[in-house]
Amino acid sequence: MAEKDSFLHLARPLGPAPVGAQPSTAPLGVVIQPQAIFSILDHSLRRPADQDRVIGTLLGVRSEDGTEIEIRNCYAVPHTETAEQVEVDMDYQKQMLALHLRANPREVLVGWYATSSELNTFSALIQNFYGQQGDGTFPHPAVHLTVSTVPGQEIESRTYISAPIGVTAERAADSCLFIPVPHELKYGEADKSGLELISSAKDREDRSQGIITDLEALERAVTHVLDMLDRVSKYVGDVLDEEATPSSALGQFLMNALSLAPKVDAADIERDFNNHIQDVLVVSYLANTIRTQIDLSNRLATAALTLGTGDALSGETGGKDGQKGGGGERRGKGRQQRTQEA
Amino acid sequence: MAEFTKDTPLRAVQVEALVVMKIIKHSSQNFPTTATGSLVGMEKNGTLEVTSSFPFPTVDAPATDGHHNDSASNLAAAAPRNKANVVYQNEMIKFLREVNVDANNVGWYTSASMGNFINLNMIENQFFFQKEMNERTVALVHDVSRSSQGTLSLRAFRLSPTFMAAYKEGKFTTENLQKSGFRYQDILVELPLTIHNSHLLTSLLHQLPSDAPKEELSFPPNLAALRQDPNTPQPPLFPNLDSLDLSIDPFLEKTCDLLLESIENHHTELNNHQYYQRSLGREQAKITAWQQKRKAENSARAAAKQPLLPEDEWQRLFKLPQEPSRLETLLNSRQVEQYARQVDGFSASVSTKMFAVKSNMLPGE
Numbered sequence: 001m002a003e004k005d006s007f008l009h010l011a012r013p014l015g016p017a018p019v020g021a022q023p024s025t026a027p028l029g030v031v032i033q034p035q036a037i038f039s040i041l042d043h044s045l046r047r048p049a050d051q052d053r054v055i056g057t058l059l060g061v062r063s064e065d066g067t068e069i070e071i072r073n074c075y076a077v078p079h080t081e082t083a084e085q086v087e088v089d090m091d092y093q094k095q096m097l098a099l100h101l102r103a104n105p106r107e108v109l110v111g112w113y114a115t116s117s118e119l120n121t122f123s124a125l126i127q128n129f130y131g132q133q134g135d136g137t138f139p140h141p142a143v144h145l146t147v148s149t150v151p152g153q154e155i156e157s158r159t160y161i162s163a164p165i166g167v168t169a170e171r172a173a174d175s176c177l178f179i180p181v182p183h184e185l186k187y188g189e190a191d192k193s194g195l196e197l198i199s200s201a202k203d204r205e206d207r208s209q210g211i212i213t214d215l216e217a218l219e220r221a222v223t224h225v226l227d228m229l230d231r232v233s234k235y236v237g238d239v240l241d242e243e244a245t246p247s248s249a250l251g252q253f254l255m256n257a258l259s260l261a262p263k264v265d266a267a268d269i270e271r272d273f274n275n276h277i278q279d280v281l282v283v284s285y286l287a288n289t290i291r292t293q294i295d296l297s298n299r300l301a302t303a304a305l306t307l308g309t310g311d312a313l314s315g316e317t318g319g320k321d322g323q324k325g326g327g328g329e330r331r332g333k334g335r336q337q338r339t340q341e342a
Numbered sequence: 343m344a345e346f347t348k349d350t351p352l353r354a355v356q357v358e359a360l361v362v363m364k365i366i367k368h369s370s371q372n373f374p375t376t377a378t379g380s381l382v383g384m385e386k387n388g389t390l391e392v393t394s395s396f397p398f399p400t401v402d403a404p405a406t407d408g409h410h411n412d413s414a415s416n417l418a419a420a421a422p423r424n425k426a427n428v429v430y431q432n433e434m435i436k437f438l439r440e441v442n443v444d445a446n447n448v449g450w451y452t453s454a455s456m457g458n459f460i461n462l463n464m465i466e467n468q469f470f471f472q473k474e475m476n477e478r479t480v481a482l483v484h485d486v487s488r489s490s491q492g493t494l495s496l497r498a499f500r501l502s503p504t505f506m507a508a509y510k511e512g513k514f515t516t517e518n519l520q521k522s523g524f525r526y527q528d529i530l531v532e533l534p535l536t537i538h539n540s541h542l543l544t545s546l547l548h549q550l551p552s553d554a555p556k557e558e559l560s561f562p563p564n565l566a567a568l569r570q571d572p573n574t575p576q577p578p579l580f581p582n583l584d585s586l587d588l589s590i591d592p593f594l595e596k597t598c599d600l601l602l603e604s605i606e607n608h609h610t611e612l613n614n615h616q617y618y619q620r621s622l623g624r625e626q627a628k629i630t631a632w633q634q635k636r637k638a639e640n641s642a643r644a645a646a647k648q649p650l651l652p653e654d655e656w657q658r659l660f661k662l663p664q665e666p667s668r669l670e671t672l673l674n675s676r677q678v679e680q681y682a683r684q685v686d687g688f689s690a691s692v693s694t695k696m697f698a699v700k701s702n703m704l705p706g707e
Contacts, residue, residue: 035363041542042360042394046442054441072367076441089440096437099430102399103379155546185550190370190486191363193494198359201539202547208356208538214691217493221586222698247561256565269703277696283594284689287601291682294608294675298526301615301668302519 030143030159030183031070034191036060037147037157043076044115044149053116055079055126057093058145059100059107066140069110075100077112079126086122094135109136111143117156119146124176127162144178159183353388355480355498355535359543361395362496365484368397369453373486376419377453378467380431384444385478391538392482393444395451396434398427419463422450423470447471449479455487456596457684460530460677462670468501469509480533487596488684491587498533505529514669526675588695597685604678611671621663629656 040056047054060071075096079088097109112130114123123144131142141161148156160178187195201209212220232254238244361381369377379397383390398421421427431447439445449471452459464481471479485495501509504524508514539547633656640650
């Protein structure tokens with residue numbers, strides 16, 4: 001979705017603006033994290049029926065020199081738009097920003113989004129509002145992100161910064177020049193597992209997916225790898241049978257990949273394998289033993305009173321206690337052994 | 343409508359993809375400090391739909407060295423029932439209502455590491471949310487460490503009605519437990535959780551390149567070109583190949599540490615209990631001695647035709663020690679069970695992987 005457009009930035013004469021209050025129009029790169037996009041799409045779904053687009057505030061972090069902006073979060077801001085005028089709830093925007101800053105002080109205001117690709121006079125007005133001094137992003141440029149959400153069409157996103165334009169100061173207030181800047185969608189290591197589950201639901205009719213267990217995930221990953229291996233070996237087989245066109249680059253690549261397989265002695269493998277599998281099984285066995293012991297201890301603690309007096313109970317728990325300690329020591333030993341082996 | 347839904351228990355939890363991403367982001371950002379936040383959504387026919395979430399405000403911890411980290415974690419863990427945060431939550435929900443988000447509080451979420459989430463904090467938080475009449479709230483637990491292994495670990499919990507009743511009374515004595523037959527397995531009820539995507543999101547996901555291109559591609563002229571080729575597909579989001587990772591030592595070590603810690607706790611609790619039993623025994627022995635002495639005195643007085651001394655005065659003179667609450671033991675037991683199950687699941691997948699590697703390395707055996 002973040003298609004690679006090429007951008008060329010030219011220095012240009014700037015419009016009339018008070019001297020010394022010129023916002024920077026230096027080009028910058030924008031990185032968008034998936035939760036921001038998800039949130040924008042969610043907002044777009046919840047828009048009032050009579051409104052074509054909705055807007056909201058983007059929060060994120062700016063690199064030290066201001067050339068890199070990472071959009072990490074966003075929230076919706078109510079606004080109404082008619083043919084003649086636009087109304088943004090500024091009070092709401094301010095209070096919501098304050099609330100977000102309390103929860104996450106590092107994420108600051110970086111710009112705003114709209115859920116249509118259209119740029120019009122109102123966009124300019126809002127852009128100037130977000131880029132102004134005081135409450136806005138000044139002296140950094142405000143980023144404007146548009147995400148088109150037209151049903152039946154691809155979701156298209158674009159990012160802009162703006163430069164003032166206009167002959168007089170009055171005209172400059174409600175117009176601005178949107179300069180496209182490059183952006184990309186990036187997800188972190190931690191997001192991976194979540195995105196996996198989310199995207200596994202994309203081909204399903206009900207658009208939902210239950211939580212899968214480790215084993216199921218492993219099974220799916222293995223099947224996937226097997227499929228890929230099949231594809232490659234089919235290609236190699238075809239080349240050998242002179243049915244497919246050979247490619248030296250591909251051959252070299254496969255060769256490199258194969259040479260990554262370590263050459264180890266069979267006995268070494270056997271030994272390491274046995275050690276490791278034993279470790280795993282011992283830990284699993286001991287964990288379950290502990291579970292049983294704890295269960296037993298709980299049962300004894302509550303059941304003992306029916307058997308005798310309080311003394312009997314304390315004796316009972318005492319006995320249990322010794323066992324428990326023993327169990328703990330055993331466990332400890334098992335673990336030390338294991339770490340030595342590892 | 344409310345009358346209808348009042349009695350149907352919650353059967354399942356459905357979480358929007360947006361919420362999943364928000365929780366993951368918040369939790370991994372704050373890791374290893376615990377992160378907590380609030381969930382909003384609505385309930386429909388026994389399914390709780392969680393449609394949005396927001397984090398609770400961070401508590402200012404002056405420094406981030408070892409000690410402060412702990413206290414920050416504790417503060418964050420206690421956040422959901424903090425008065426200031428209730429205000430924050432209500433304010434946030436008020437604002438969210440204006441932009442058509444389902445503005446009902448449906449619970450809270452917390453981050454965890456290796457399943458170590460069963461503690462008094464969690465119970466108190468959930469109790470705080472669940473004690474309201476006609477409530478529909480869940481606790482979502484996201485396990486950051488386990489999710490880094492490849493599979494997302496997100497679970498939904500509620501306190502069981504029996505536990506709620508017992509906790510309300512606040513009595514976790516041996517006698518009470520015996521009477522109610524309450525076991526540690528009954529503390530939490532886990533609800534099945536599904537993840538739900540909106541139409542727009544599905545559309546977006548289909549746009550992201552993830553599969554190998556279907557059409558015939560021209561062959562790259564050399565190796566460097568192959569590496570730079572934009573058509574080379576990125577590793578797909580699904581299935582996540584991270585789950586093929588073979589590292590097992592850190593996981594086992596951590597689990598062992600946590601298990602040992604739990605045993606230690608259990609030990610302490612048992613010692614407490616033993617101490618209580620001993621002091622109870624001592625006090626009782628004293629009382630019996632006193633009673634016998636009083637009886638002897640009384641019979642002597644009866645013989646001397648003097649008025650008898652009251653025999654129930656011991657209740658004022660001696661004070662029986664308070665029985666320590668068994669709640670901690672119960673929680674600890676539940677935690678151990680959790681660890682054990684976790685190890686079970688882990689060893690299942692790891693032994694599979696190990697056998698796969700073995701047969702790969704030693705073909706023909």
